[in-house]
Amino acid sequence: MSRSLRGRLKDLENHQPSAWCEIGAGARPNLHGLLRYPAMMVPRMQGDIIDAIMAGTGRGSQVMDPFVGSGTIMTEALLRGLDFTGIDINPLAVLVCEAKAAIDGGANVEGAAEQLLHAVRFDVDETIDVDFPGLSKWFDNPCASRLSRIRRGIMRIDDSASRKVMWTVFAETIRQCSNSRTSTYKLHMRAPGDRIEADRIVTVFELNLRQTLQRIAAYRALIATRARKDPEVRLICDDVRNAVVGDRCGEHQILVTSPPYGDNVTTIPYGQFSYLAMRWIPACDLRGPVEPLMANSHALDTASLGGSLKETQAKADAVRGASPSLDAFMAMAAKEGRSHGVRKVAIFMADFLAALKHIRATSPGPAHWVLTTGNRTAASMQVPFDDICREMVCALGARHIASLQRRLPGKRMPSRNNMGAMITTETTVVVEFA
């Protein structure tokens, strides 16, 4: 069985469909383009790998993504009628996934949109409904008052499923209309000439809403012929190292994910990217313990894998021996006097290993794991995360099946943090737990 899967994956790698390296709007059709989230995966490639595994296993499978982000894998799983479990520490990411689940479940988004547009059009109140440190820095008063009108309109929608879809549209509007640049994931002041005028904000929201409705229509056309009508979706907003997944009685699991490839601060600051939207969306519509994660614009990044510098030595000790490539990297850094510069790499890898161990311990049955990783540099040294990741999962008892390299569309590097950029240097490792 595994040999034939290996053959299928080799074929895929040798004859990569053009969709694997497409960039721009076309690369993220239907629900894949609901919110521009950092480091999204290439949907078609991951879907093709799921198909190859399904063809090889011949059993019912459920799909899991423990770093679900904006839900690329979730959408691919649901398009195939497969049950799905997603975990993420970021409440905004989980909200987007909840919105996708609501759309899949048939929420009356069109009705909610009509009600919302009517409410916003007739709201002339200038009140600003939110307050948080930095509000006036990131939003001028007239902009904050227009956003408050949209927020009030969304809060009046009774159906929580449709409301979550509207919050997703609102989050995208906030990204476009705040005073922070759209060209970086970090909070960074825009030049005054680049700001969106308050009078345009409702129009921007309406345009985003119309695009969302088109995406929903395209998605619903695709699932109309799906063999299983109501796949189950479970979403957990928590640190993956604590998440209680719950065993599904030895059912075959396809775990497909793209983990972070280093601590958020020195790689991709998912928390900063999400901060403003999370401040505008009422906490009651966000999952998880939201307040501590919004204490400031860095709190979520600090709570994510590799974010805390506490117990540095204990973590470096814990990860030693888990991966020969990591040991060699750390030894090389020590030899060149760069141990301090790479200490966050050791901390991240220790957290990542703890996450992998927890996932395997809580879902111990037969499984295929598909992990797409990006490499990075730290202290001017290349961190071989693809090798480290493969060695860590194999140390947990997995058997390596294949490593796929995707042909890259261009030289755009994720480190430049282009908005909407996908991981562009990557290896996808496929392993099997018997």
Ligand SMILES: C[S@@+](CC[C@H](N)C(=O)[O-])C[C@H]1O[C@@H](n2cnc3c(N)ncnc32)[C@H](O)[C@@H]1O
């Ligand atoms: C590369 S992104 C996933 C992107 C996703 N594949 C997509 O296509 O949108 C990695 C995710 O890991 C999440 N993450 C980081 N630390 C985490 C932790 N300790 N527990 C759970 N999720 C975490 C981040 O919030 C981020 O959403």
